[in-house]
Amino acid sequence: MERAEIYVRNLERALGTLKVLDDRAREVVELAEAYLRDSKYYLSRGDVFTSVAAASYAEGLLDALRLLGYADFVWSRPSEIEKNYKKVLIAGTFELLHPGHISYMEQAWRLGRVVAVVSRDTNAAKIKGRSISVPAENRARVVSSIYYVHKARIGYEDDMLRVVEEERPDVVLLGANQPFDERSLAEKFRRRGIEAQILRAEPYECDLCSTTRIINKILETFCEGSRRV
Template identity: 40%
Template structure:
């Protein structure tokens, strides 16, 4: 198993297990605080992409809890957390900080973030012109972003087909994407029960279209 995927699972299980925790003796509280700090460290290292160090940190946290239980100072049960799948979609042509922040936000909503990248044909049909990068290249770049568990290319005929295949618990939308109520209606008609959440505004005001315009303006001026 990939170290980062393993770390995500350990973190999710630790979080759920903490909900069952009962302190029997107040002498456990100091060591319990250390366990929680190691747990928080593991989440920090996961976000930074240092999953090996994160695995070490979560192992320390688990070890402290097990020791406290063996000493009779706390009571708890190890619980396997339900995996929360999040789905996001977009063209992602010319990745910019706004895209990265959107994906970071989307990934924070669950355990694994799946991203569907629009096909070249769909992009051209909606916008009237070709994307700068092909759908294969755009999916490759998105898949390289650490917040993304898996990126794939969407369906040309049915944009809800990936939703049926991935079966997400949540769908994360950008501020300029489809209306939440309309999408929820389409999902219910398909028997899909994913919750839809939407980012309220653009991050840092970036847009791929404005970046392309600036590139054309600056590049053409200096050739």
């Protein structure tokens, strides 16, 4: 699985550097991008063989375009990708998934292999100040099905850093709006012997990029007169 992920990442990087030199190449580039999407889909389903096959089709198309002088791009060496391949830990409630969550996961995926920690119901309720509508087991099951997430697990109730000690990530990526102070968290890591780099995700804005907004929108649409959360 890991080798297939590196193969897909290499293809994605190549497409990211691609420059079209002849307009006749655009349709073929779109086809290569479609094969990449197929490859990522099959990889998310655990079908490594079909994923690599789809990526190979895309690779062949790109190589043909470069050979004809219709496009230019850069292939990365697998060893270069492996060298920078890190374990990245993200965390959240993930109660009702929305585009902000997907952006968070994608940003983490671009840094390496993603482990998503789903907060327990009791902890999430304390943070949000209300009961949680979707149990942790269900939330973890949904998060684990997202392509960008390699593994999802439920956190601990009494010690939020215990899961970090167990996973030993290279990077902890904080959500854009999560109320953690990086310096304070880094000091806690130091005291516990955790050497992970702490980064913060870029924000993603949309009208319903909030579970609370989604719930209130549902109440407004279907339950006239209901109290907002």
